[in-house]
Amino acid sequence: MSGMSRRSLLTTTAGVAAGVAVAGCGTGKGGRGAERTGEPSGASGAHAPAKTVTLIGDGSTAHTGDQPNQPAVDRLEPGQTPPQFVIFSWDGAGEVGNGLFPRFRKLAADHGVSMTFFLSGLYLLPEDKKLEYAPPNSPLGASDIGYLADDHLRMTLDNVRQAWQEGHEIGTHFNGHFCTGAGSVGRWTPADWKSEIDQAKTFVTTWKTQTGWHEEDPLPFDYETELIGGRTPCLLGQNQWLPTASALGFRYDASSPGGNQVWPSKKMGVWDLPLQLIPFPGHTFEVLSMDYNMLANQSHAATSSDPRNYPYWREQAAQSYIAGFERAYQTNRAPFYIGNHFEEWNGGIYMDAVEDAFKYIAAAGHDDVRMVSFRQFVDWLDAQDPAVLDRLRTLEVGQAPSQGWKDFMTAPAPVPAETAPSAAAVA
Incomplete structure (x- = not known):
């Protein structure tokens, strides 16, 4: 891609409108001998010198050294215009034979960039072992997403292995994805979330015990150190999840719905990186930056609609992402x-739309655009002068510095105005 190297990207180193905040997961149910899904890329580490592999636990995961293809972390200099970060993330991250996981891994590899894959723990638990899962406030083995067939579980493992070697982040999307009813994740307590994340980690780190596939290659990372963030199912329960996330040392959370396109801050010591409201062509309201929310507004959440609508809906979704990028940049x-899912809703138009938007951003050739994972982004955030981040947070949605970036980034740090206690605080 002209003008877009890994270094320049990473180390330039209303009705059903905005109110729709539910995130659906599109993964259905599907032996040894399942073929590999996705060709190893040149960035995958497939041809790198052999590494020392130290198995962890039952050998489901392993220490293999530092993750390949990670950017150096730089620090903004006085007067420097901040880079434009773009983070593509995927909820569930299961491969069910439709080729979507390898499709987007290849897209990233072709452009030398990284993404975040939020892995659902249940996708590494065989269905015949589903009673090992004890979801809060629901029966043993219950789940609102399907367990994977064995061949799809193998495909998922293969893609997760290669994704990490290619430099992508493996986060968490937890397990059973309960959006409604008494078992909804929105009702869970911090203790419930602790149980859920402990189980998600267990399913990832003991898949060999659960499947009996002891001769398979391990996942090439220590999940206890790899896992620093996630997105809750349905974008629900963040306030109850954050105390647990903070106590466990998670560094970010990507669960909050309805965020604005502004520079982020922390909640309970955890970076809050919400899905954002972005322009929605043809409407006066904005839409969340996720495929499900496009679907909800276009076909009222129906996943198979009149195909005559598909070309316009695809273009509308792509232009929405592009408008969000351009407004920020x-x-x-x-x-x-x-945020997206590996799904085929409405003829797969949302997968095409996000790829269209990705290619638009890449083809623009901006040296100051960095397409990274959430982990890489928070590494960068944590390396910055907090006063500089405070200054960036004073800019509202769609607001450029009136004096230009150079002067704005060399101005004295803003001094927060003293405010009187609110009535609620006094009470």
């Missing part, structure tokens, strides 16, 4: 987060 340079 041309104004406050707020990081832009895009």
